[in-house]
Amino acid sequence: xxxxxxxxHGGTVVTASDRARCDVGIRDGxxxxxxxxxxxxxxxxxxxxxxxxxxxxxxxxxxxxxxxEGIEMADDFESATRSAALGGTTMVLPFALQESGRSMxxxxxxxxxxxxxxxxxxxxxxxxxxxxxxHLLGQELPALVEDGYTSFKIxxxxxxxxxxxRQILDVMSVARDTGALVMVHAENYDxxxxxxxxxxxxxxxxxxxxxxxxxxVVEREATHxxxxxxxxxxxxxxxxxxxxxxxxxxxxWAQDKGLNVVAETCTQYLVLTEQDLDGIGMEGSKYVCSxxxxxxxxxxxxxxxxxxxxxxxxxxxHCPFRYQDEKGKLTPRGRSSFRWVPNGLPGIGARLxxxxxxxxxxxxxxxxxxxxxxxxNPARIYGLEPRKGTIAVGSDADITLWDPxxxxxxxxxxxxxxxxxxxxxxMELTGWPVLTMVRGRVVARDGSLAAPKGTGIYVERRRSHLxxxxxxxxxxx
Ligand code: URP
Ligand code: ZN
Ligand code: ZN
Numbered sequence: 001x002x003x004x005x006x007x008x009h010g011g012t013v014v015t016a017s018d019r020a021r022c023d024v025g026i027r028d029g030x031x032x033x034x035x036x037x038x039x040x041x042x043x044x045x046x047x048x049x050x051x052x053x054x055x056x057x058x059x060x061x062x063x064x065x066x067x068x069e070g071i072e073m074a075d076d077f078e079s080a081t082r083s084a085a086l087g088g089t090t091m092v093l094p095f096a097l098q099e100s101g102r103s104m105x106x107x108x109x110x111x112x113x114x115x116x117x118x119x120x121x122x123x124x125x126x127x128x129x130x131x132x133x134x135h136l137l138g139q140e141l142p143a144l145v146e147d148g149y150t151s152f153k154i155x156x157x158x159x160x161x162x163x164x165x166r167q168i169l170d171v172m173s174v175a176r177d178t179g180a181l182v183m184v185h186a187e188n189y190d191x192x193x194x195x196x197x198x199x200x201x202x203x204x205x206x207x208x209x210x211x212x213x214x215x216x217v218v219e220r221e222a223t224h225x226x227x228x229x230x231x232x233x234x235x236x237x238x239x240x241x242x243x244x245x246x247x248x249x250x251x252x253w254a255q256d257k258g259l260n261v262v263a264e265t266c267t268q269y270l271v272l273t274e275q276d277l278d279g280i281g282m283e284g285s286k287y288v289c290s291x292x293x294x295x296x297x298x299x300x301x302x303x304x305x306x307x308x309x310x311x312x313x314x315x316x317x318h319c320p321f322r323y324q325d326e327k328g329k330l331t332p333r334g335r336s337s338f339r340w341v342p343n344g345l346p347g348i349g350a351r352l353x354x355x356x357x358x359x360x361x362x363x364x365x366x367x368x369x370x371x372x373x374x375x376x377n378p379a380r381i382y383g384l385e386p387r388k389g390t391i392a393v394g395s396d397a398d399i400t401l402w403d404p405x406x407x408x409x410x411x412x413x414x415x416x417x418x419x420x421x422x423x424x425x426x427m428e429l430t431g432w433p434v435l436t437m438v439r440g441r442v443v444a445r446d447g448s449l450a451a452p453k454g455t456g457i458y459v460e461r462r463r464s465h466l467x468x469x470x471x472x473x474x475x476x477x
């Protein structure tokens with residue numbers, strides 16, 4: 001047997017549970033040895049003074065997702081995964097949105113066609129269920145879960161996407177019976193519509209009123225309702241993109257009660273506030289996303305939630321629109337009301353550097369906690385363990401080298417996604433991912449790409465470790 005293709009030597013290897021000064025031996029894309037002085041290999045990577053971490057998994061991204069009339073996302077799979085690689089992420093989980101009149105299987109095929117051969121990092125798909133027909137629930141979903149599409153997102157708000165409580169119960173019971181994981185966007189649709197109409201009537205149409213139209217109570221109520229519906233069905237649930245203390249406390253309450261509830265927060269809720277939506281002219285539209293960024297106390301609550309495990313996953317919710325673009329944030333309709341400004345922020349490339357700098361370097365999180373929420377937990381929760389999310393013998397060699405001493409001011413030019421701005425532009429960051437490796441291949445080094453697109457492949461997933469705990473779930477991982 002040939003020894004190693006690559007050895008990473010001289011660095012400090014950190015996983016979600018351990019830290020050690022050791023070399024990493026890699027063969028055929030996998031980690032095959034961890035130890036002192038593993039010798040020589042054709043490719044030697046010097047990691048002296050670097051942290052050697054599992055590559056990030058961004059478990060919540062939107063890429064090339066069809067939008068309504070006249071609106072277009074800023075990224076295709078090439079540009080989004082380029083930015084991911086430059087930012088230290090080795091795998092992304094975008095959503096395949098069920099389109100009306102098209103089967104979910106066909107929809108997934110279309111996403112595969114967009115992704116195949118175009119990705120710098122590995123990819124797997126969640127589904128978005130917008131129309132839970134009998135056929136989808138009874139036939140398609142069970143077969144798709146068997147085929148490795150083991151998670152789906154549902155929305156409690158947004159025109160054309162919001163499901164009512166009965167529909168949510170139906171989807172959840174399919175998840176229970178198939179062992180899939182349901183992800184919930186928790187905001188109260190009718191309350192937002194009511195608030196939006198009130199604001200518009202009062203002439204309050206600027207982007208900043210987007211935040212006013214969906215206050216914390218709207219998120220708190222829906223979070224509690226989603227948890228309660230999941231409890232009724234007896235199924236695990238993931239509450240995504242949680243923005244504040246009130247929603248966080250609902251989740252903590254459920255977890256303390258022993259319910260199978262996990263949750264995610266995102267970059268924007270740690271470092272942005274509602275104030276960012278209050279810019280000159282349409283500038284605030286750059287920060288319009290749902291739920292909206294809140295206030296400093298909410299940021300603090302999200303940090304606490306990451307530290308104490310209430311939030312198991314940290315994602316970007318990358319959903320990019322260009323600013324200087326009539327198909328993006330400056331859609332002409334957006335001037336008539338915030339309600340027409342496309343919701344979402346770019347963040348796939350900035351996610352890890354911002355968390356590393358603001359979290360690890362500022363002492364809010366340990367390196368092990370950083371690895372847990374950015375790699376190990378998403379891998380476990382979304383059925384990618386033991387292949388992804390750690391550095392262990394047998395795991396994929398998805399590895400990021402971090403230089404903890406590198407300080408720089410973040411610019412969009414470093415991020416290189418398809419948008420024309422970064423919400424995190426101007427942040428002074430300490431620590432940067434200087435090398436990103438996907439299955440043993442270096443895809444980014446010192447801010448440049450080092451491998452062609454197509455290096456990233458589709459990865460089929462197992463069931464979530466949460467779902468397989470349920471007796472009713474068929475099969476298992
Ligand atoms: O504003 C956001 N978050 N847009 C992306 C879609 C979603 O709800 O995740
Ligand atoms: Zn959402
Ligand atoms: Zn999202």
